Amino acid sequence: xxxxxxxxxxxxxxxxxxxxxxxxxxxxxxxxxxxxxxxxxxxxxxxxxxxxxxxxxxxxxxxxxxxxxxxxxxxxxxxxxxxxxxxxxxxxxxxxxxxxxxxxxxxxxxxxxxxxxxxxxxxxxxxxxxxxxxxxxxxxxxxxxxxxxxxxxxxxxxxxxxxxxxxxxxxxxxxxxxxxxxxxxxxxxxxxxxxxxxxxxxxxxxxxxxxxxxxxxxxxxxxxxxxxxxxxxxxxxxxxxxxxxxxxxxxxxxxxxxxxxxxxxxxxxxxxxxxxxxxxxxxxxxxxxxxxxxxxxxxxxxxxxxxxxxxxxxxxxxxxxxxxxxxxxxxxxxxxxxxxxxxxxxxxxxxx
Amino acid sequence: xxxxxxxxxxxxxxxxxxxxxxxxxxxxxxxxxxxxxxxxxxxxxxxxxxxxxxxxxxxxxxxxxxxxxxxxxxxxxxxxxxxxxxxxxxxxxxxxxxxxxxxxxxxxxxxxxxxxxxxxxxxxxxxxxxxxxxxxxxxxxxxxxxxxxxxxxxxxxxxxxxxxxxxxxxxxxxxxxxxxxxxxxxxxxxxxxxxxxxxxxxxxxxxxxxxxxxxxxxxxxxxxxxxxxxxxxxxxxxxxxxxxxxxxxxxxxxxxxxxxxxxxxxxxxxxxxxxxxxxxxxxxxxxxxxxxxxxxxxxxxxxxxxxxxxxxxxxxxxxxxxxxxxxxxxxxxxxxxxxxxxxxxxxxxxxxxxxxxxxxxxxxxxxxxxxxxxxxxxxxxxxxxxxxxxxxxxxxxxxxxxxxxxxxxxxxxxxxxxxxxxxxxxxxxxxxxxxxxxxxxxxxxxxxxxxxxxxxxxxxxxxxxxxxxxx
Numbered sequence: 001x002x003x004x005x006x007x008x009x010x011x012x013x014x015x016x017x018x019x020x021x022x023x024x025x026x027x028x029x030x031x032x033x034x035x036x037x038x039x040x041x042x043x044x045x046x047x048x049x050x051x052x053x054x055x056x057x058x059x060x061x062x063x064x065x066x067x068x069x070x071x072x073x074x075x076x077x078x079x080x081x082x083x084x085x086x087x088x089x090x091x092x093x094x095x096x097x098x099x100x101x102x103x104x105x106x107x108x109x110x111x112x113x114x115x116x117x118x119x120x121x122x123x124x125x126x127x128x129x130x131x132x133x134x135x136x137x138x139x140x141x142x143x144x145x146x147x148x149x150x151x152x153x154x155x156x157x158x159x160x161x162x163x164x165x166x167x168x169x170x171x172x173x174x175x176x177x178x179x180x181x182x183x184x185x186x187x188x189x190x191x192x193x194x195x196x197x198x199x200x201x202x203x204x205x206x207x208x209x210x211x212x213x214x215x216x217x218x219x220x221x222x223x224x225x226x227x228x229x230x231x232x233x234x235x236x237x238x239x240x241x242x243x244x245x246x247x248x249x250x251x252x253x254x255x256x257x258x259x260x261x262x263x264x265x266x267x268x269x270x271x272x273x274x275x276x277x278x279x280x281x282x283x284x285x286x287x288x289x290x291x292x293x294x295x296x297x298x299x300x301x302x303x304x305x306x307x308x309x310x311x312x313x314x315x316x317x318x319x320x321x322x323x324x325x326x327x328x329x330x331x332x333x334x335x336x337x338x339x340x341x342x343x344x345x346x347x348x349x350x351x352x
Numbered sequence: 353x354x355x356x357x358x359x360x361x362x363x364x365x366x367x368x369x370x371x372x373x374x375x376x377x378x379x380x381x382x383x384x385x386x387x388x389x390x391x392x393x394x395x396x397x398x399x400x401x402x403x404x405x406x407x408x409x410x411x412x413x414x415x416x417x418x419x420x421x422x423x424x425x426x427x428x429x430x431x432x433x434x435x436x437x438x439x440x441x442x443x444x445x446x447x448x449x450x451x452x453x454x455x456x457x458x459x460x461x462x463x464x465x466x467x468x469x470x471x472x473x474x475x476x477x478x479x480x481x482x483x484x485x486x487x488x489x490x491x492x493x494x495x496x497x498x499x500x501x502x503x504x505x506x507x508x509x510x511x512x513x514x515x516x517x518x519x520x521x522x523x524x525x526x527x528x529x530x531x532x533x534x535x536x537x538x539x540x541x542x543x544x545x546x547x548x549x550x551x552x553x554x555x556x557x558x559x560x561x562x563x564x565x566x567x568x569x570x571x572x573x574x575x576x577x578x579x580x581x582x583x584x585x586x587x588x589x590x591x592x593x594x595x596x597x598x599x600x601x602x603x604x605x606x607x608x609x610x611x612x613x614x615x616x617x618x619x620x621x622x623x624x625x626x627x628x629x630x631x632x633x634x635x636x637x638x639x640x641x642x643x644x645x646x647x648x649x650x651x652x653x654x655x656x657x658x659x660x661x662x663x664x665x666x667x668x669x670x671x672x673x674x675x676x677x678x679x680x681x682x683x684x685x686x687x688x689x690x691x692x693x694x695x696x697x698x699x700x701x702x703x704x705x706x707x708x709x710x711x712x713x714x715x716x717x718x719x720x721x722x723x724x725x726x727x728x729x730x731x732x733x734x735x736x737x738x739x740x741x742x743x744x745x746x747x748x749x750x751x752x753x754x755x756x757x758x759x760x761x762x763x764x765x766x767x768x769x770x771x772x773x774x775x776x777x778x779x780x781x782x783x784x785x786x787x788x789x790x791x792x793x794x795x796x797x798x799x800x801x802x803x804x805x806x807x808x809x810x811x812x813x814x815x816x817x818x819x820x821x822x823x
Contacts, residue, residue, distance in 0.1 A: 011737035017744025024751040025774045121390045152394040343465040
């Protein structure tokens with residue numbers, strides 16, 4: 001039946017198909033022309049707006065901005081993007097001035113309205129713009145967006161809240177994001193840096209959170225903050241937990257912080273049943289760089305797991321001349337430790 | 353109903369089913385790419401780069417007689433934007449000056465590191481590290497083929513993820529950042545990721561590694577360029593959305609090392625080792641609690657040299673097709689197996705009935721038409737309209753792929769390039785398509801007869817322009 005329909009109308013069908021392909025081709029060329037025209041228009045708008053914006057940044061006066069306030073849809077899109085782009089890498093006082101300009105042109109109001117859009121990417125974009133310019137009055141709407149059903153919106157609003165200096169929302173952000181995506185670590189580490197010292201006590205408090213994943217995230221974030229004050233709470237957290245994932249994260253964080261106060265805990269972890277804990281703790285000892293620990297590190301060159309042996313060799317390598325001496329001594333012996341010592345000695349020869 | 357009528361009916365029905373499937377795939381890809389691009393907009397390469405959770409990666413580049421391209425490739429790999437990675441070049445017993453060139457440029461130093469082959473390989477003569485850039489490791493080994501070299505690279509690599517690439521390919525600066533993103537989202541579940549591959553012939557490569565895409569005067573290259581759009585932007589991405597993509601190109605794929613080691617690495621006794629590895633990983637881990645997801649990322653770009661001569665193209669496609677046949681038949685037990693869900697009911701049937709059987713049915717179609725003409729059973733109008741139908745379908749699919757490329761990636765900036773690509777999508781149906789079908793049938797016959805050769809791939813090298821790029 002279908003065959004006979006096709007057989008009878010094959011010429012017509014093929015003409016339709018070729019016509020459709022040609023139509024798409026024409027559409028493709030049309031899109032290219034639209035892109036070209038749009039780029040030209042955009043460049044023209046930017047060229048006109050930049051001198052006015054620079055003048056505003058210097059003087060803080062609105063006098064030449066009135067015409068831009070009543071810009072059409074396309075022009076206002078370009079201006080808004082230009083302000084946001086200009087704000088990257090600026091000093092706080094310059095961002096404040098750009099935020100005022102943004103406010104004056106009515107974009108803050110519009111972004112707060114867009115934050116309630118039914119399209120997730122519109123909500124995310126509005127949070128990104130409000131956060132980038134540290135808009136104070138956006139905190140309330142950003143806190144609402146933390147509970148958004150879309151993970152990208154949660155991520156951006158967490159970062160945006162940190163940009164506005166809202167430290168109180170950090171724990172809530174951790175709770176909301178930790179189950180959603182590993183990328184939470186990404187945005188929250190940038191949030192923690194945005195908040196600076198204010199973040200420390202809040203993240204330390206999260207070490208006692210009921211949820212394992214929140215605690216692991218807190219450990220990672222404290223490692224990023226590199227604060228010596230976090231060493232003791234981190235060790236206590238690891239000692240209280242059966243969870244190896246937390247122990248691994250703590251060893252990694254202590255290595256990042258690099259404090260000698262962590263040494264005795266890390267030495268204890270060298271004999272842990274879990275090989276990843278051993279590998280991370282020996283690596284952390286290497287990063288801390290205390291030659292006193294050489295005798296504790298050397299036995300791990302004979303560990304049954306290659307990765308632990310590799311990290312032990314690396315730790316000795318990181319300890320410089322005393323570590324090299326220990327590697328040389330091991331290279332004289334037989335077994336696993338000899339292979340690994342020779343490998344790291346050849347690395348040392350390049351380095352020293 | 354005569355026997356030619358029955359044959360005609362079967363061929364037309366097959367034609368209808370395939371094209372309906374393609375239409376579905378285009379729709380899935382189109383909406384999938386919109387969704388992917390929106391997500392990528394809020395997790396830019398810059399943000400991923402700044403993240404402290406990017407897992408370190410070992411890049412493994414096997415090289416056999418690659419003296420023309422090897423230095424450009426290494427230089428581009430070392431310029432990749434990524435926190436922690438090593439580049440392992442495996443010199444697979446090259447008979448030209450590949451090793452000497454690398455040694456001279458990067459001042460290699462032999463390591464006393466012992467070679468512990470978790471996966472068996474041909475003998476490794478030495479492991480070297482560059483004095484200029486410590487991230488570069490070179491393995492000098494006896495010739496054993498690409499799969500054997502990749503296995504040697506896996507044995508020597510130190511990081512938990514490895515990226516297998518062809519040493520004649522160039523990766524865009526942020527390519528690894530994009531490729532690793534699915535691992536960052538769900539490290540436990542993701543097994544491998546693959547990305548988009550584009551043709552580099554004719555493009556300008558700046559000194560800083562940036563690439564300005566251009567088409568060429570060689571129509572064979574331009575046709576392959578549009579063919580790659582269709583294969584990657586529509587085919588693989590669409591299949592990936594249906595969770596049944598079974599191919600990660602050997603030129604560009606990121607894998608978790610532990611499961612690959614667990615299944616014994618790449619098979620060295622076949623020609624399609626890259627596809628077979630992915631299919632074996634799926635076959636082994638699909639129903640396990642371990643990592644089992646394969647992702648395809650449409651916006652990471654690896655640029656590779658495509659053949660400029662029909663003889664080289666024929667050898668390349670012949671090898672690919674034999675590889676495909678091997679992979680499908682070694683794991684045929686997944687076909688229509690409910691345990692493998694979409695792989696069993698969409699992926700495997702697609703590769704078997706469309707990719708493998710299509711050339712045979714197509715050529716059978718031409719024979720039926722010729723027979724029908726001889727018998728006088730068919731009108732010339734039908735023949736013309738059937739050919740027009742095939743051409744129309746081909747043009748429609750290719751132009752839709754071009755539309756996706758233009759709307760979302762917009763790589764080719766000149767109108768001349770767009771016109772050339774459009775013309776290529778038309779020209780593809782006249783000769784090129786039939787040529788590939790013939791090559792595939794030859795590959796099918798060779799495979800049946802047990803032929804295992806690789807064929808020769810000539811390289812012209814990548815054209816570098818002077819001065820840094822702008823924009």
